[in-house]
Amino acid sequence: QVQLVESGGGLVQAGGSLRLSCAASGRAFSGASMGWFRQPPGKEREFVAAINWSGTSTYYADSVKGRFTISRDNANSMVYLQMSSLKSEDTAVYYCAVGPRGGINTTPGAYATWGQGTQVTVSS
Secondary structure, eight states, rough: OOOOEEEOOOOETTTOOEEEEEESSSSGGGOEEEEEEEETSSOOOOEEEETTSSSSSEOHHHTTTTTTEEEEEEEGGGEEEOOOSGGGGGEEEEEEEOOOOOOOOGGGGGEEEEOOOOOEEEOO
């Protein structure tokens, strides 16, 4: 059973940057793609970014493309989300999740294990 713990959230001004981290423990991390999702206040959870096991393929939601970068360090079982040029609409609880082994997927239902989330608040 894999466990995920997110960190790095906080309060930041619009235009600023944050780096989210996701620490994974357990064998399910090995070989799996990973994703970041977010849930804005009063809205449904939405896809943000995903990365395959080798790190050679990434995919982003249009709303964050060019501003966010997903990466992973398999040796240390870590996944990161570097967020730049933050906007007020990026305010949400951010979750990392273990995805399928076959490739990148943007659907929450394809992700088996989720972290507890970390709050990101962008003030305008």
